[in-house]
Amino acid sequence: MTLELYKVLHLIGFALLMMSAGVALATPKDAPQKTSMIFHGVGLILLLVAGFGMLARLALSAPDAWPSWLWAKVGVWVVAAVLPMLVRRGFIPRPFGWVVALALATFAAYMGITKAL
Numbered sequence: 001m002t003l004e005l006y007k008v009l010h011l012i013g014f015a016l017l018m019m020s021a022g023v024a025l026a027t028p029k030d031a032p033q034k035t036s037m038i039f040h041g042v043g044l045i046l047l048l049v050a051g052f053g054m055l056a057r058l059a060l061s062a063p064d065a066w067p068s069w070l071w072a073k074v075g076v077w078v079v080a081a082v083l084p085m086l087v088r089r090g091f092i093p094r095p096f097g098w099v100v101a102l103a104l105a106t107f108a109a110y111m112g113i114t115k116a117l
Contacts, residue, residue, distance in 0.1 A: 006053040013046025014105075017080060021101045024084035025094055037084070044081050051077075069117040076108045 020040035024033055051073070055061055060070065083104070087097035111117060 001053060003054060003057045006050045006057060009046055009050035010054065013043045013048075013050060014108075016040075016043030017047060018101070018105055019043075021080070021084060025087055025097050025101065029088060029090075033084075033088075040084060044077070047077060067115070067117075069111045069115055072117050073108055073111050076104050076111075080104050080108075 016039050020036045020043060023036040024040065027033060027036070052061075055070075060066060079100075083092070083097060083100060086092045087094055092100065
């Protein structure tokens with residue numbers, strides 16, 4: 001696949017992840033969120049697969065050759081993966097969860113565009 005296709009898939013995964021995070025943060029604690037969590041998982045998988053596809057196209061496939069911005073993006077992915085669970089279980093207050101989600105999205109986009117940290 002081409003680098004452009006990986007970028008599109010990466011952005012679709014990002015959109016799914018942000019949509020599901022918004023639903024998870026906006027719905028009451030006792031409301032069922034099965035559909036939202038399915039989209040969350042699909043978004044995470046798309047981000048991961050497309051991200052590693054882009055790494056292969058950019059010849060950055062060995063973890064010891066990864067620059068610091070890439071390690072930071074992996075960290076953002078991990079935090080974004082557990083954020084809805086942390087909010088839902090009460091470890092993070094909902095208003096702070098919104099701020100964290102926005103900060104993660106902004107930081108990941110900045111690092112992806114500028115390739116700097």
